Amino acid sequence: MLWFTLESAVDEVYWLNAVGTVRFANHTATRNLGWARKDLIGMNIASFQRDMPEGEFLVPLNLSLVDVEGEEVFEAVHVRRDGSIYPVSVHRREFPGEGDLKYLVFARDTAHRHEYARQLKQAETEKTMILNAIHENLVLYDQDFRIVWANDDPAESSGHSPDELPGRLCYELFYGREAPCEGCTVQRVMETRTPITEERRLLNGKFVKISAYPVFADTGELIGVVESCLDISKRKHAEKRYRELFSTMQNGFVVLEHYSGTDTDGDDLVFLEVNPAFEQLSGRCETELIGNTCRSLFPERETIISRYAAVAKTGESMVFDDYNPIFNRHFCIQAYSPKKGQVAALYTDNTEIVNLNEQKKQSLIQIERNFEQLAILNDEIRNPLQVIIGLSLLSPAEESEKILSQAYVIDKLVNKLDQRWLESEKIRDFLRKHYAYA
Template identity: 30%
Template sequence: MAAARHPEGVLNNRWILLIGGSIIATNAIVVGTMLLGISVFISHFLYIPVILTAYRYPKKGVAVSAALALVYFTAHELLLAPPLLETFVAAGRSGMFVVIGGVVAFLSGRIRSKEEQYRAVVEGQTELICRFLPDGTLLFANDAFSRYFGKNPQDLIGTVFRPEIPGDDRPAVTAHFAALTQNHPAGMIEHRIVMPDGRIRWQQWNDHAFFDEAGHPCQYQSVGRDITDRREMEEALIQSEELYRTIFETTGSGMVMLDRDGTMLLANEELESQYGISRRNLIGTNAWQQFIAPEDRDRVLDLFSRRFTEADTVPRSYEARFLDASGMPRDMILTVSLLPGAQRSLVSLLDITARKQAERLIEVANAINTLIVRERDAGMLLGQACRELSYLDRFLVAAIAEGNEDSLREPFLSDDSYKEQIAALFTTPELAGAVKSCTPALVPTGDPAISCAFAIPMCVDGRLRGVMLVCLLSGSALGEQDLDSLQVLANDLAYALKMIDLEDQKRDAIEQIEKNMEQFSILNDHIRNPLQGIVGYADLKGGEVAERILPFADEVNRIVNLLDNRFLESETIRDFLLRHYNIKIRRKP
């Protein structure tokens, strides 16, 4: 490291005084000794001003050396009047003054040139460079250091200068310098400082400690730089990463990041908690592909590979079925985006199983309601309702039996291949309990092919009209969460059966009216024919008998006429019912 910097004027004055004093002193000593007759050893004192002058002022050093040599030779000749041999020796000694001055001047010039080059390098650095004592006294500080703190270089050297460090950072700085030892003299630290204007800045310092013979630190050399912008960028990056990580973890849907070869790089907690899939077993592998439903696997993988080469032709969002950890299928919407500047994709998996199931329930409910409106035969209604229920899930078998608490008819099935298993389920006490209490119940199956079964009573106005048995096979997506919707469908069917019974009762009433009307018509004919014979016979006989018979005949005729009027009224009622209630009369073949 360069020597301490001092004000140039003061330094020059000190050197001039030193050189001038040495010239006067050495010349006085040499001349004095010559007067005493001594000239050999004392003359070497003249090397002191020669060397000092040549070192400090290389360009003037040779001239000063020659002047001193001339003064010495002249004094030697005048004062001693030596013989010729000593004159030659004195001349050689004077020449050595000039040679030594020239050599020192040359070496000093080279050293100064190197020093100036080194100083230019140090002063040209943007890093902050300083050297200081353990008490903080600055021995050296480059221009960048002085400019950074807004100080004059001449005001810093030789003073104790310690930038203000926030209290939270002071223990770390103290520990950093305490950790510098002879075995580990260098170290790096980052900390904050308080600038003179109150701003907080971040600095990074590479410190090197120098030790005395006793092993105590005697000086420190530090090279530092301002890293505020970098720290702010790092802080912004950390905040950005935390923001995006928070979004990644709390989107409410499963999120994964995949490399181009399909390797899973990241997965959020939602994927793990919602689907029971361990991230630890998936990250770093492409094992996630085994959770794609077999029927969709080829399509999903084809879209994944094409996205990197045909992004414009591949849909960003599409539906596919995945399997959770238990093997249950789930309907998903996959939304895939390529990360800019990276051969990676970000995939969002939104579970729409409940929505798809609700859509299927609505479709089935609409179909069954259409059947309820259109179908007037209970058997046809229940049989078609079973088939519609099977569309809810391909792993579902439905059975519907009409009846009451005491007796259930043979059930209608959506799949006759399960007839024996379902017949066994209808004999279980759990199903009997559901029928008796009019509440849904889980029915144990005892059959590995049927994972579970639900007995759903069909009730209306507190009266049982039948029971719906829903059997879920392995792989079915339905569960207890769908019971409420199935119960509504069961009650709708119960109401439809009730209305069909009412229609049958109305139809029976109309048919009875027609039978009565027909019997009235026949009865009237049966009465009028004999009555006409009696009246005719009475008219032929005349007399008292006729007078007694004819009033009775008139009364009978009045009653028959009354029956004719009632017949007309019944016919009007029948026509009204047929016209306004759309009652279909079963005609005899």
């Protein structure tokens, strides 16, 4: 019965004499070592059992977990017949009596334990690398608000090394308090057992986004909370500057979202955001605009709705001029797509410029008319002048000479006007080409 028990054991079993010679080896020992039983019998155990090489394997034997009274427990390596080695945990007990059998040895192959530990260490290293690469404070708390694990970011912010954080109370370490903070996100997650995400402003003026998630055991018992804390101060300040610019800019600005209507209705857009300048130029307040469609509010603006829909669908920007008959104003509109399915439009009121250009155009047209009238006037002056010259020739010689001399003076002035009119033609061609007023 003893032989059968030892032979069928899952551990390697050896009986040794006082100097370590093998007197018995079970089937597991012969299978693991690759030696036949007849070869092992008479071999000294030192032939195949060696001290555990330092640093060779990952997990040392935890002696506190075994009963060592009356026996020696240690780790070693066994050398197979082919020269390969594998780790074992050895229990050696001295055998009572005066016979040749002195020691009973049990050796268990622990290669799987070391491999499992290696994989765990590798996974832990990869997890730590990933979590430390995240630019957020990641902390795991137990139910007493003690830190179980944390990545590098909270350690840096608290002035401690990552190894110094576990076991410390968060409210003492980070805030110098004797009790959890008022409105503590982690505490509320523990109470409600549900995740919470919120933005908060700290006493130092920084803004943070906090996400906390409950951690449960397999039994459903709450064992802790994982908290993620991200510094969003730069984003909040940028949003503040954006809102200030958005609210004070003189240009109208609107963001709309496109959605396809029915075959009869066609495309439409919903107002998502408007600034005060757009409220003023549209004649409607924000509450009237946000959430409503362009067609419901401005059904007469079919052309501009179609243009906006095209920008939202294609993502291609568009710049065009628009005249709003409701307000009798002219606008230059820059439309672009901030994201797929949306369109943002910047309105620049250029009514004064359009009116000024119109006045300029009318002034140039009037100048052109004046030049034409001048050319006609020259001809109208020459016709009566020829009559005067003809009549002067019929007058007495002395009077005729005086009349002719004045007529020639007038003729020279008219010729100068003709010359100036011809020279002005180049200027008029330039104006026609660049101002397109003709």
